[in-house]
Amino acid sequence: xxxxxxxxxxxxxxxxxxxxxxxxxxxxxxxxxxxxxxxxxxxxxxxxxxxxxxxxxxxxxxxxxxxxxxxxxxxxxxxxxxxxxxxxxxxxxxxxxxxxxxxxxxxxxxxxxxxxxxxxxxxxxxxxxxxxxxxxxxxxxxxxxxxxx
Amino acid sequence: xxxxxxxxxxxxxxxxxxxxxxxxxxxxxxxxxxxxxxxxxxxxxxxxxxxxxxxxxxxxxxxxxxxxxxxxxxxxxxxxxxxxxxxxxxxxxxxxxxxxxxxxxxxxxxxxxxxxxxxxxxxxxxxxxxxxxxxxxxxxxxxxxxxxx
Numbered sequence: 082x083x084x085x086x087x088x089x090x091x092x093x094x095x096x097x098x099x100x101x102x103x104x105x106x107x108x109x110x111x112x113x114x115x116x117x118x119x120x121x122x123x124x125x126x127x128x129x130x131x132x133x134x135x136x137x138x139x140x141x142x143x144x145x146x147x148x149x150x151x152x153x154x155x156x157x158x159x160x161x162x163x164x165x166x167x168x169x170x171x172x173x174x175x176x177x178x179x180x181x182x183x184x185x186x187x188x189x190x191x192x193x194x195x196x197x198x199x200x201x202x203x204x205x206x207x208x209x210x211x212x213x214x215x216x217x218x219x220x221x222x223x224x225x226x227x228x229x230x
Numbered sequence: 231x232x233x234x235x236x237x238x239x240x241x242x243x244x245x246x247x248x249x250x251x252x253x254x255x256x257x258x259x260x261x262x263x264x265x266x267x268x269x270x271x272x273x274x275x276x277x278x279x280x281x282x283x284x285x286x287x288x289x290x291x292x293x294x295x296x297x298x299x300x301x302x303x304x305x306x307x308x309x310x311x312x313x314x315x316x317x318x319x320x321x322x323x324x325x326x327x328x329x330x331x332x333x334x335x336x337x338x339x340x341x342x343x344x345x346x347x348x349x350x351x352x353x354x355x356x357x358x359x360x361x362x363x364x365x366x367x368x369x370x371x372x373x374x375x376x377x378x379x
Contacts, residue, residue, distance in 0.1 A: 131312055133301045144293055152282045162322060163280055166315040170331055170339035173311060182319055190319035192343035 092174040093128050101215055102222035105230075106139065107146055109222060111215060116187050117180055118207040119158040119214055121150050125175040132167060132175060142229070143175070149225055150179045150218065157214045158207065164193065183207070241323040242277050250364055251371035254379075255288065256295055258371060260364060265336050266329055267356040268307040268363055270299050274324040281316060281324060291378070292324070298370055299328045306363045307356060313342065332356070 095103065098110035106127070112120040123146045125135070132140055151163050160181030167177050180193060187202045188195055244252065247259035255276070261269040272295045274284070281289055300312050309330030316326050329342060336351045337344055 131300070131304070132314065133297055133304065133312075140297065141290070148282055148289065151280070155280070155282065162317075162319050163282075164315070164317045164319070165281065166313070166317070166341075168311075168313045168315075168341055170311050170313070170341070192315075192317055192319070192341065194341035194343040196345050 090128055090172060090174050092124055092172055092176055095124075095126050098122075101218045102226070104222075104226045107143055109146065109150060109218060111211070111218075112178075116202055116204065117182075117193065118204050118211055119154050119160065119181040121154065121179045121218070123147050123150055123177040123179065129175045130169065130173040135175065143177070145225070145229075146222070147177050147179060149221055153214065153217045153221055154179060154181050157210055157217055159210075161189075239277055239321060239323050241273055241321055241325055244273075244275050247271075250367045251375070253371075253375045256292055258295065258299060258367060260360070260367075261327075265351055265353065266331075266342065267353050267360055268303050268309065268330040270303065270328045270367070272296050272299055272326040272328065278324045279318065279322040284324065292326070294374070294378075295371070296326050296328060298374055299367065302363065302366050302370055303328060303330050306359055306366055308359075310338075 095108055099113065101109045101111055106125065108124050108126060110122050110124065112122055114120045123143060125143055129135055147165065154160060155163060158181045161184045162182040164180040164182055165177060167175065169176065182189055185202055187197050244257055248262065250258045250260055255274065257273050257275060259271050259273065261271055263269045272292060274292055278284055296314065303309060304312060307330045310333045311331040313329040313331055314326060316324065318325065331338055334351055336346055
């Protein structure tokens with residue numbers, strides 16, 4: 082249930098964050114992370130803990146969105162690698178991190194959760210790409226959503 | 231190409247590791263991690279960098295294996311949460327980490343790649359479950375493989 086008062090979970094409020102596209106069952110937000118411009122999250126709207134708690138159909142649906150977002154990030158951001166993760170230890174509500182990695186990002190080649198090696202990295206050029214990323218995500222996710230509803 | 235001499239990649243050698251089940255296109259290994267008994271990896275045999283480099287069919291196939299492995303780990307290991315990740319920054323060859331998290335594991339609730347809080351955690355009881363995990367993985371993956379080939 083979206084925003085159900087019974088569930089106290091930061092991800093149950095489907096209005097929070099920099100929302101790129103919102104569908105009935107899922108939404109995509111752009112994450113404001115100073116080291117990782119282009120970082121996006123795909124969030125399942127219903128409060129479900131694990132991927133294997135979803136039906137086959139819904140599991141397939143959310144992964145289709147993850148692949149769409151991964152492809153748009155690759156097309157626009159010039160990332161070196163994509164990292165995908167569904168963790169949810171603090172917030173057990175299904176959500177996927179889609180993280181563009183750059184060879185000069187402050188954790189590369191380690192995971193972004195590892196200790197920080199360098200305090201600042203220069204992401205000026207990447208920040209300029211964000212409006213284009215947002216537009217491309219909106220367009221392609223809207224197209225996907227219309228063709229699957 | 232499996233074990234192709236042109237590709238120097240640790241994951242291209244499909245004979246390495248504690249293999250639980252090996253199919254034509256993928257394999258599953260159990261990871262020896264003293265803090266995370268039950269940690270498994272699903273490895274795509276071909277040297278492919280990103281999930282969006284796979285065909286729709288192959289991408290769906292590897293995710294079906296990930297869900298199978300997640301379900302078996304949940305059924306056997308009594309984990310509190312499952313973490314899924316496809317990173318590949320050091321080894322750009324598609325592989326999925328399926329990590330059972332325990333409330334008393336040394337990183338919980340942080341990602342396993344974050345700085346270690348406690349040097350040792352008691353996993354004695356979890357280690358006893360590993361033979362059963364291996365048997366259950368072998369059985370269910372074999373059944374899946376036979377029904378999809």
